[in-house]
Structure formats: structure tokens, C-alpha cells
Amino acid sequence: MSIFLNKVGSATSTTASEIPAFDPASKRLFVVAASTVNVYTVSNTGGLTAATDLVVGFTAPAGTTVAPNSVAVKNGLVAVAYDVRDTSPPNTIQRGRVSFFRAADGVFLNSVEVGFLPDMLTFTPDGTKVLVANEGEPNEDYSNDPVGSVSVITINSVNLAGGTINATVQEAGFTSFNAQINQLKTDGVRLIGPLID
Numbered sequence: 171m172s173i174f175l176n177k178v179g180s181a182t183s184t185t186a187s188e189i190p191a192f193d194p195a196s197k198r199l200f201v202v203a204a205s206t207v208n209v210y211t212v213s214n215t216g217g218l219t220a221a222t223d224l225v226v227g228f229t230a231p232a233g234t235t236v237a238p239n240s241v242a243v244k245n246g247l248v249a250v251a252y253d254v255r256d257t258s259p260p261n262t263i264q265r266g267r268v269s270f271f272r273a274a275d276g277v278f279l280n281s282v283e284v285g286f287l288p289d290m291l292t293f294t295p296d297g298t299k300v301l302v303a304n305e306g307e308p309n310e311d312y313s314n315d316p317v318g319s320v321s322v323i324t325i326n327s328v329n330l331a332g333g334t335i336n337a338t339v340q341e342a343g344f345t346s347f348n349a350q351i352n353q354l355k356t357d358g359v360r361l362i363g364p365l366i367d
Contacts, residue, residue, distance in 0.1 A: 178216025183208060191243040193273035200224070200241045200248055200273075207238050207250055209276055224250065227269045227278030233257055234264055242300070244293035246273045246330050249300050249323075251288035260309045263287050263316050268302060268323060270335050279335045282323060286316035299324050300337075312364050319343045 185204035192199050192212070199210040199218065207224040230236045233256055240251040248271040254264040266288035269281040285304025293300055299322055306318035320342045328335045347354065355361055 179212070179218045181208075181210055181218040181220065189240055191241045191248070193243045193246060193248070195246055196274040198273055198276075200243060200250075202238045202241050202250075205235075205237050207241055222276060224248070224269075224271055224276050225278060226252065227271070228252075228267055228281040230254055231264065236267075239266075239288060240290045242292050243273055244297040247271075247279075247293075247297070247325075247328060247335070248273050248276075249291055249293065251284070251291045251302055253287050253289075255287075260311075260314055262309070262314045263307060266304065268300065268321070270337070272330050272333065274330070277333055279328075279333055280337065282337050282339050284321035284323070284339060285319040285341055287318075288321065297325070304341075308363065315363065317343060317345065 183203050187201050187203040189202040190199055197212045199212055201208045209221040209223055210218040211221050212218055226236055234254050235257050237253050238250050239253050242249050250269050252267045254266050256262045263286050265286055266284050267281050268284050270279040271277060272279060284302050287305040287307050288302045289305040290303040291300055302321040304319045304321060306316040308315035322340045324338050326336045326338060
């Protein structure tokens with residue numbers, strides 16, 4: 171069986187664009203583009219028209235920058251993972267955030283704190299949870315090396331019409347493997363960093 175793709179539409183961005191997510195109900199496309207999330211409406215023929223970008227929706231700590239890393243859509247709900255880091259060297263990574271928006275119009279609903287450097291997120295198939303991979307990236311000299319983890323966001327309730335969402339977060343870490351470093355390396359697991367070499 172052969173699969174053929176035909177280009178039906180495109181949009182030009184002034185920044186590096188990646189990680190699109192589409193909401194079929196509102197026919198809106200959400201695209202991570204450098205420091206923002208671009209929003210496009212998609213016509214029945216595939217044409218794209220720029221709409222208002224998503225606003226961050228939460229107040230970042232003083233002296234930090236915020237940038238989106240990933241976006242996902244499920245059941246009319248948009249989830250965006252935000253990297254939060256200091257603006258001055260060594261640009262220390264802070265705990266990140268995941269914000270929720272109404273897909274139909276981009277209205278900010280709520281934001282929750284997750285692990286260090288949330289780099290990818292996805293909804294579970296039933297839409298009741300969001301799984302977040304927190305990269306925990308070290309700086310160049312490893313003087314700041316935040317731990318990686320997985321945040322599990324449980325959506326307890328959502329009212330899209332009323333513009334509300336209630337969610338709780340649990341975090342799964344990997345520090346229980348620290349005592350097994352030598353065995354993991356013997357087993358072929360690639361581990362790097364000054365405390366491991």
C-alpha cells in the first residue's frame with residue numbers, strides 16, 4: 171500500500187517553528203515557535219490563517235525567562251509545557267510549568283508547577299492525565315544539574331464553557347537508581363556527567 175501526501179496549505183513564521191498540535195473541533199493549529207505558541211485557523215481546504223498567539227498566562231519569577239517547549243491538544247483542551255530559567259549566567263533552570271488553554275479561543279485556564287525543564291508532554295488516550303517529560307538539563311560545567319523526572323498531571327475537573335480547570339501534579343523521579351550507577355553502566359546504559367565519569 172502506498173501513501174501519498176499532498177500539500178494543501180502553509181504559513182510563514184519569523185521564528186523556528188516546531189511541534190504542532192491540531193484541535194479538530196475548532197479547526198485550530200497550535201505551533202511552538204521560539205518564545206510563543208502561534209495559533210492558526212485551518213480552512214476546509216487546508217489553508218492557514220494566523221490567529222492570536224497564546225499568552226503565557228502565569229507570572230514568572232523575577233529575573234527569569236519563559237519559553238514553550240511542547241504543546242498537545244485533547245478534547246478541546248490545549249496543554250503547553252514552559253521552560254523557566256534565570257536570565258543571567260549561568261542561566262539556572264527553575265521548575266517549569268504546564269498551562270492549560272481553551273482550544274476554541276485560546277483563553278488561559280490554569281497553570282501548574284512541574285519538574286525542571288519540561289521538554290515534552292502528551293495527554294493519555296482518555297484525556298484525564300497529562301504526562302510531562304522533565305529533561306533537567308545541566309549547564310555547561312555541571313555547576314547546576316537539576317534532576318530529570320516525569321510529572322503526571324491529573325485533570326480532576328474541567329469546564330471549558332466556564333473557563334475553569336482543576337488539576338493536581340505527582341512527580342516520578344529517578345534518584346532511586348543512583349546507587350546502581352556501576353551496574354547500569356555495565357549493562358550498557360549511557361550515563362554522563364562529572365559525578366558519573
